[in-house]
Amino acid sequence: MVHKKAGALAVMAALLMSTSAMAQDKRVVTWNADYDPIPLAAAEALIADFEAANPEIDVQLTNFDHEAYKNAIRNFLTADPPDLANWYAANRMRPFVEAGLFADISDVWANNGLMESLASSVPSSTIDGKQYAIPYTYYQWGIYYNRDAYAAAGVEVPGPEGVNWETFLANCEKFKAASIDCVTTGSSALWPVAGIFDYVSLRTNGYQFHSDLAAGKISWTSPEARAVFENLGKLQPFVTENHAAIDWQDAAAIFVQGKAANYVMGNFAVGVFKEGGMTNDNLGFMVFPEITPGIARAEEAPTDTIHLTSGAKNPDDAKAFLAYMASPEAQTKWNAAVGQLPTNKNATVDPADPFLTAGFQALSTATGGIAQFWDRDADAEYAKAGMEGFQRFLVQPEALEEILAQLEATRTRLFPQ
Amino acid sequence: MSQAADAGAVVPARRTSKRWNQRTLAPWLFLAPGLFMFTVYVLWPIVQSITLSFYDWNGLYNADGDFTGTFVGARNYAELMTDPAFETSLWNNLKWLVLYMAALPIGLFIAIFLNQTVRGIRLYKSLFFFPFVISQVVVGLIFAWFYAPNFGLFYLLTETITGKGTAILANPDLVTYGIIAAGLWPQIAYVVILYLTGLNNVAPDQIEAARLDGAKGWRMLWYVVLPQLRPATFIAVIVTVIGALRSFDLVSIMTSGGPFGSSRVLSYYMYEMALGEFGFRMGYGAAIAVVLFAIMMIFISGFIWKMWRDETER
Numbered sequence: 001m002v003h004k005k006a007g008a009l010a011v012m013a014a015l016l017m018s019t020s021a022m023a024q025d026k027r028v029v030t031w032n033a034d035y036d037p038i039p040l041a042a043a044e045a046l047i048a049d050f051e052a053a054n055p056e057i058d059v060q061l062t063n064f065d066h067e068a069y070k071n072a073i074r075n076f077l078t079a080d081p082p083d084l085a086n087w088y089a090a091n092r093m094r095p096f097v098e099a100g101l102f103a104d105i106s107d108v109w110a111n112n113g114l115m116e117s118l119a120s121s122v123p124s125s126t127i128d129g130k131q132y133a134i135p136y137t138y139y140q141w142g143i144y145y146n147r148d149a150y151a152a153a154g155v156e157v158p159g160p161e162g163v164n165w166e167t168f169l170a171n172c173e174k175f176k177a178a179s180i181d182c183v184t185t186g187s188s189a190l191w192p193v194a195g196i197f198d199y200v201s202l203r204t205n206g207y208q209f210h211s212d213l214a215a216g217k218i219s220w221t222s223p224e225a226r227a228v229f230e231n232l233g234k235l236q237p238f239v240t241e242n243h244a245a246i247d248w249q250d251a252a253a254i255f256v257q258g259k260a261a262n263y264v265m266g267n268f269a270v271g272v273f274k275e276g277g278m279t280n281d282n283l284g285f286m287v288f289p290e291i292t293p294g295i296a297r298a299e300e301a302p303t304d305t306i307h308l309t310s311g312a313k314n315p316d317d318a319k320a321f322l323a324y325m326a327s328p329e330a331q332t333k334w335n336a337a338v339g340q341l342p343t344n345k346n347a348t349v350d351p352a353d354p355f356l357t358a359g360f361q362a363l364s365t366a367t368g369g370i371a372q373f374w375d376r377d378a379d380a381e382y383a384k385a386g387m388e389g390f391q392r393f394l395v396q397p398e399a400l401e402e403i404l405a406q407l408e409a410t411r412t413r414l415f416p417q
Numbered sequence: 418m419s420q421a422a423d424a425g426a427v428v429p430a431r432r433t434s435k436r437w438n439q440r441t442l443a444p445w446l447f448l449a450p451g452l453f454m455f456t457v458y459v460l461w462p463i464v465q466s467i468t469l470s471f472y473d474w475n476g477l478y479n480a481d482g483d484f485t486g487t488f489v490g491a492r493n494y495a496e497l498m499t500d501p502a503f504e505t506s507l508w509n510n511l512k513w514l515v516l517y518m519a520a521l522p523i524g525l526f527i528a529i530f531l532n533q534t535v536r537g538i539r540l541y542k543s544l545f546f547f548p549f550v551i552s553q554v555v556v557g558l559i560f561a562w563f564y565a566p567n568f569g570l571f572y573l574l575t576e577t578i579t580g581k582g583t584a585i586l587a588n589p590d591l592v593t594y595g596i597i598a599a600g601l602w603p604q605i606a607y608v609v610i611l612y613l614t615g616l617n618n619v620a621p622d623q624i625e626a627a628r629l630d631g632a633k634g635w636r637m638l639w640y641v642v643l644p645q646l647r648p649a650t651f652i653a654v655i656v657t658v659i660g661a662l663r664s665f666d667l668v669s670i671m672t673s674g675g676p677f678g679s680s681r682v683l684s685y686y687m688y689e690m691a692l693g694e695f696g697f698r699m700g701y702g703a704a705i706a707v708v709l710f711a712i713m714m715i716f717i718s719g720f721i722w723k724m725w726r727d728e729t730e731r
Contacts, residue, residue: 078477078478078479188675243587245586245672391677392589395589
């Protein structure tokens with residue numbers, strides 16, 4: 001998820017970094033990024049390795065504040081394009097591709113065998129049959145649970161393979177009896193509810209449904225969509241009350257304190273849980289419960305990407321760097337430092353981190369497919385309308401018909417039939 | 418203007434072309450910097466926004482620097498008419514406008530209360546001014562914590578009284594009122610300042626005379642003090658109306674327009690559509706801005722007309 005980062009010193013660090021290397025005789029590759037301090041340090045380490053192997057190339061990274069970057073990229077791609085720019089896969093990169101601001105890098109994919117080694121990310125990097133992105137990291141979503149809360153409510157702790165939907169809901173009844181929120185979330189920024197909705201949707205109808213729904217191909221009043229809301233409605237009474245007024249970190253506090261048992265979240269939240277005092281002993285991870293039996297399990301894993309810009313002054317060396325970022329060595333190193341998962345299947349993860357191992361396991365066995373996330377799979381405006389609908393349903397389940405009618409109206413407007 | 422004509426009448430013989438130039442040019446020369454700024458930073462953006470509102474544009478130029486928008490005529494406005502989020506924003510703006518007016522009587526009451534000479538009155542006055550001095554962002558944060566579920570003072574208070582805490586900012590029916598209450602806090606302080614300066618200028622002899630005639634209490638306030646406060650009231654109405662219509666900071670800080678868009682106001686919806694993470698519909702955002710501008714124009718023209726009338730009558 002993009003929202004987790006909020007770098008403060010990042011810009012300063014980047015200014016210091018980018019001025020340090022100013023060798024005239026080297027061929028310069030410029031790279032605009034939006035890293036927090038830890039990913040920034042990891043990226044600098046990769047640059048150092050790359051420059052050691054290619055002494056004639058100088059990679060200059062300019063780091064932006066994460067929030068400012070979202071606006072800055074729209075200006076610098078036209079006004080002063082760097083060679084490389086960070087962004088996100090799937091629909092998030094579509095406006096830039098369609099405006100001709102990101103360059104086609106199908107040759108980098110073809111020449112380095114990436115179709116095979118980055119197989120799981122091919123769909124999210126491809127628009128109209130051409131590749132426009134190098135995915136270098138992703139992270140799993142799933143259910144994080146607090147073992148202490150399970151013990152307090154006298155509920156049996158699930159194993160890594162998770163539980164089924166009936167057991168999960170039955171557990172929720174027990175948590176409710178013990179005054180513990182079964183599922184917590186903080187949806188003031190909207191996107192956390194999309195995680196819950198996506199999983200119920202993926203487990204009810206499968207990956208293709210999710211993908212078609214995000215693409216506006218499926219009616220919100222169809223029986224399949226209603227089935228998703230029906231299942232979501234079963235979960236609704238057990239979700240933390242007033243989640244609409246708190247953000248996800250506030251909900252993390254509720255979770256850490258044991259006032260909530262489960263949290264549907266991305267792996268970036270583990271750092272927050274641990275800062276709050278949780279350890280590998282009382283924090284657990286499981287995949288979201290199976291709802292419709294027999295549906296191939298799909299998972300959510302938003303991918304971060306690097307792109308070659310159309311205005312690049314040194315595209316050849318930039319492509320060499322992109323190939324390097326796609327390599328298992330670079331991805332193993334960067335992701336180990338940051339605590340996320342490499343997209344290259346030949347890369348390795350730290351076996352000592354149970355959450356990364358579990359995530360790697362969950363994603364590599366997800367035969368149903370890898371979804372990006374509602375707000376990256378769907379067109380931006382559609383994504384926002386959807387998330388408001390999901391949030392409203394979790395607050396006012398009785399307004400279902402109105403919500404569906406409104407979403408359907410948005411759909412027919414954005415995707416004329 | 419009339420002065421120039423008078424001077425010309427007194428000394429017609431010396432009315433050379435050079436002098437004429439001076440008299441006509443000088444005001445324009447002095448006005449030029451201001452006019453330039455006003456044109457570049459006010460008039461030109463207004464024209465641009467109105468133009469943009471007829472386009473569908475995602476804010477991007479292509480690699481050659483060409484504008485990528487397409488002309489859609491009045492379609493953005495047609496969409497606004499059926500957009501439920503726009504309707505919510507409009508209603509919320511109306512709530513802001515009406516409830517913000519409460520700042521006037523409350524501010525007047527506090528100003529009269531503070532308009533006395535007792536020991537330490539300066540301290541009390543500055544305590545009342547305090548919310549006006551601090552940033553709206555800080556006001557928003559303070560109230561967000563005040564309303565926060567589980568640990569906020571207001572939540573705990575309602576929990577003790579009714580047995581069930583009310584999380585204002587999570588409740589789609591109450592959220593706008595919660596934000597307006599936060600906005601009223603600094604707005605009242607603003608009105609207090611305006612009325613206190615106004616009260617300084619109330620003629621003491623008229624108060625004396627009224628007192629001799631036996632006026633006191635409400636009658637004194639209504640017939641003697643308030644008429645003398647008319648200039649202050651006028652300014653207070655203007656700043657309150659404009660403050661209500663341009664409410665943005667508090668909505669952005671406290672709820673980001675949520676839950677599910679129920680606390681949106683026009684200015685925030687415009688920002689969301691044009692510059693928000695899921696927006697970048699510049700044309701649609703511009704259309705909202707034009708509507709907001711039109712609403713403001715109703716009030717602004719009214720004020721300008723009144724000021725013009727007052728100036729010319731003098």
